[in-house]
Amino acid sequence: MVGNHAVAYAVKQAKPQILAVFPITPQTTMLEKLAEYIDSGQLKAELIKVESEHSAMASIYGAAVAGARVFTATSSQGLLYMTEMFYWAGGQRVPIVAAIATRAIAEPWSIWDDHQDFVSKRDAIWIMTMAENVQDAYDLTIQAFRISEDKRVLLPVMIGFDGFILTHTMERLEVLDDETVDMFLPKRDYNLIDFNDPVNVGPIVTPDNYIKYRYEAKKAMDRAKEVIEEIAKEYEKISGRKQYGLIECYMCEDAEYVFLAMGAWVGDAREAVKRLRSKGNKVGLVKIRTFRPFPKERLVKELRSVRGVIVFDRAYSFGSGGVLANDVKSALYNSGIDVMSVIAGIGGKTVRPLHFEKVMEEVLEGKRFEERWLYE
């Protein structure tokens, strides 16, 4: 299946009641698939054909508040247009699942892949996960509903998966049977609309208390780290596929230098590691599967014996640095580990295993850099 269809299939199995999606490349074929599932009766849900992404998130927010399991998907400009409602849903801590087919932000116009849209939501109080391949996108979607609705968490969850590279690429996919998904995803138990016990959902809050709500959200985000790992373990049992909740360490045990990245190009980095290892180099790879909450503690633990980390970023904080690189530097503060930042693949610029290999070889030869753009 292609990535868009894999996510749509996972959504069908999760049985949401209300969906609202607005078309945007490269997400659109997922919307079409979902419409097909609903039309043919394979998914008993309502798809609200909204007039904008802002309304897509607003309408599923309304449905979620009244107890529905909900889903939406978007990309790039659509995600930006949704921004206000994204924060709204995160602030209210309503369980919602959204899939983001990552894509560069205009202008200049680009329909191609990078992570600038995805990382723009990092402070919206959403759990953010990122898939490496189509299988990952499917597995993460099923787990996202469970994480989002977990009583210890109650936060919306987004799944990022690279536009075109995953959304439109056919890969072999193992799916769970419907009964297994039903058992894994218990009936949703979250509702704020009770006519016998009416509440004011999202009113003005006095300065004395606002910070308390935010502190509660922070604690939920912290708790989510454990919950994500726990749910990944359980999913591993039912699927028979190795799952990595927060991060995956590939050949890290004796590694002196590691790549760190998230998204589809983790596959390229993996290939580069294999090639470099075959030449006798002690290198490894850390894949960030959960970007928020950021797996700080795990990173510190797993990287304690490496000499350097090369962070590959597909998104940039202008005037500051690579978005992932900044997080990694902050996590490894005072550890003495060299963190080098590579900015590449912006706006769909091709990156191959060779690119990873070349950068690593230079580092192994003793070259050091703070930040480097692969723009040629």
Next chain:
Amino acid sequence: MSEIPEYIKNKRVIREQHFYRGNAACPGCPIPKELDLLLEVMGKKTVLVVPASCTTVIMGDERGSPSPVPVVHSPFAGAAAIASGLWRQLRMRGDTDAQVVVWAGDGATGDIGFSALSGAAERNENILYVCYDNEAFMNTGIQRSALTPYGAWTTTTPAGKREFKKPLPFIMMEHKIPYVATASIAYSFDYQEKVKKAKGIQGFRYIHLLSPCPPGWRFDSKYTIEVAKLAVETGVWPLFEVINGEFRLTSVSKTLLEKRKPVIEYLKLQGRFAKLSEEDIKIIQEAVDEMWEYIKQLVKK
């Protein structure tokens, strides 16, 4: 306790409150009364969706709310869409008799939320959308909106607005939705009749309620009803309803097709029109007369 005299009952002096007092509305603000009258008809199984507006404040903070029904707050542009998701889920979960009402100001309706409103109307979502129109962004401190009338002073039109009010009820009529009506707090029976009718209809229903605002319109808070009444009597605010495309005038507006009080009687009570020139008043009068010519054609249809 002695029996309540029949004449008091008839005057509806003693009645249950459907929206509680002691809320944060300004003196003379019609919104609490408008909500009270609305909820009396709509009943307890109603959800209010409230976008950023005066009502956001009136609904209270985390310590309590004057609303006896669930309220879902919305950012400025989200109300019609939030309501779309809400009613569908309420139906999905079996609450088929529940009502979803958007209670939105004119800015959230005719400006920033217009796309969502138009979208929800086009999809014929099963919601009642009430625009309480106080003719400017009042909650932020009297800034002009698309629904501020010609000539009115606001903090962003210090010399008076030069553009005309966006004719929202007519625009909604052109969406061919099952029910469109205008209403006024000065004609509460007419207003409640319309809410009652809307309640009984499936699909997208729209009621546009002119809501005089003492601080924003610059009149003494004791004149709220007087101002609302004159808006209708001068023809500035015609009361009508459109059921499945059929237009009809209601209440006193039925008698105003040929003869109305001059608009100056409405304008002169309000400080926001204090600086109007003779020419401006003429322009406003002509615009009102022109609108009534249009209404005449709608009535004939």
